Amino acid sequence: MGVAGAVKSVGLSAVAAVERVLRGTRMKPDPAAARNVLVLEYRLPLGCCVHQTPFYEAMKLRRPDVSITVATRGLGADFLRHHPFVDHVISTSSDGLKDPRAAAREVRAQLAAKQIRPDCILTGFWDSRTVMAVMAMLTAPVWRGGYTLAPELFQKPLQRDRSLSQIGLALKLAKLMGAETSHLEPRVFFSAADQSAAQALLAAANPTGKPLVVMVTQGSGGQSTGWKDERNVQVIRYITETLGFALVFVGTPGDTARIETLREAAGGAGTSVAGKTTVTELAALLAMSDWVVSIDTGTMHVGRAVGVPMVVLGPSWQAPEEWMPLGFDHIKVMRGEDKPHDPPGPPGYQLDEIQADWVTTALDRLIQAYPASSEARASRIARGLSTVDHR
Incomplete structure (x- = not known):
């Protein structure tokens, strides 16, 4: 001292x-x-x-x-x-x-x-x-x-x-406080009104009811977790063109312009609902999706909490045991070799170690193991639906 x-x-x-x-x-x-x-x-x-x-x-x-x-x-x-x-x-x-x-x-x-x-x-x-x-x-x-x-x-x-x-x-x-227990996963809860709002957004984005992937391409800016545009575009095209799935981008109002740049580079693929959800509506929307592809950011943690299958792109400079959802079959964490560094990461760091084909291969494996299922979506909704309102 x-x-x-x-x-x-x-x-x-x-x-x-x-x-x-x-x-x-x-x-x-x-x-x-x-x-x-x-x-x-x-x-x-x-x-x-x-x-x-x-x-x-x-x-x-x-x-x-x-x-x-x-x-x-x-x-x-x-x-x-x-x-x-x-x-x-x-x-x-x-x-x-x-x-x-x-x-x-x-x-x-x-x-x-x-x-x-x-x-x-x-x-x-x-x-x-x-x-x-x-x-x-x-x-x-x-x-x-x-x-x-x-x-x-x-x-x-x-x-x-x-x-x-x-x-x-x-x-x-x-x-x-005398409440010792074994491991518990995070939980996020939403209301029936949140569920209805999310359903309306998804119905507009995916009117024919295709299998649905949610993509999170933007971080909060609090730490270095960006990914190269061309690799994002490769994954976007793979989801929408090769797989033929519906794709929805989520984020904050400040993410809108960046998402539109990626969409344009990918031929206008997918639909952005960035800035159109509250945090609890976002939880409901993720619960009603089939898979999520996300960089390491707050929305990824919400996805973990609602139990949706995910491919997560994590930074190599941060110890994965601290934040990453490790040890789950329904979550595939992509990382490069460890590069120890204090938050918010090395200056100018990007997720350069992670290749686009790593992500598409991991997504393919999730699709095989956890195919699109109305029963799975219903189970996630039931787990997060709440009648409590603290306002």
Whole structure:
């Protein structure tokens, strides 16, 4: 620890000491006695939201007596809107990462309105920043647990175990709360209205009901995962011309122009619905598709969560055990040789190691093993359909 780190630690320890004097026994950690748990979730890349969900399911499996409230904003609230393993969602206009005081004030007001008195406040791995510990302190006079860069301010701090995947880290948080369980896959839930909206988009894109491939060609820009246009075009033409399947592109509004460039290069193949779905409508759409071809980005994690067969193009610079859906017969992960590097990857990196024929061959194998099936689509829909609405 450097001088700056030591000074910071001493300062945080002093704050914690004052808090202990002022708040006393209310800060005593007792996970087994907790009945109302508040989770702060403000770091919101889509993949992070998806990988937190095993914690919620583990809690409901092992601690059904516990009520879970999640304080979040924007995408986080939209993502959890129909999640049955969460009891309450508090959506704030303030960002806890930028203005913890204002966000804490909003959370306190909504907790009071809902008559919820949390017994503890937890943070997952991606919300381990010191500012989240500060927000937790300002939100309620209760003990704090989970991942944090300010362990002086937490009564039950967790540290990252680099041998664990993102799912493993979420389940470690569940274990802290006495909800230890074996591996759980992420879950994403959507409503009947989401399903209807997705059906309408797919009906327009695939009016004759051909086997359907969804393609994700654009990343969020948070890390290096792009792929060469000519290789994307080879795969697009293979799907639409050689296989004769319907092809739908998904993405954000900002992806629209790039997708149209690829479509034009491939002779206008496929249909883009980029920017036309909410995150829960996207989940429903992926559940109703037959296969997905995706680079490593948030939408891929949603595809994993709904259980659709996928070909995934992963970066060689990132340890695959951390994020990749490994060990599944219905998911084929394409990667080059390992090139260790810290996120967001080497400057200018592309998925150059992955050839187009790797992807088409993997897709062929998936098609043989998991042919287009109305029963499989119905099963995925049933698994993700929810009557819960937290708005």
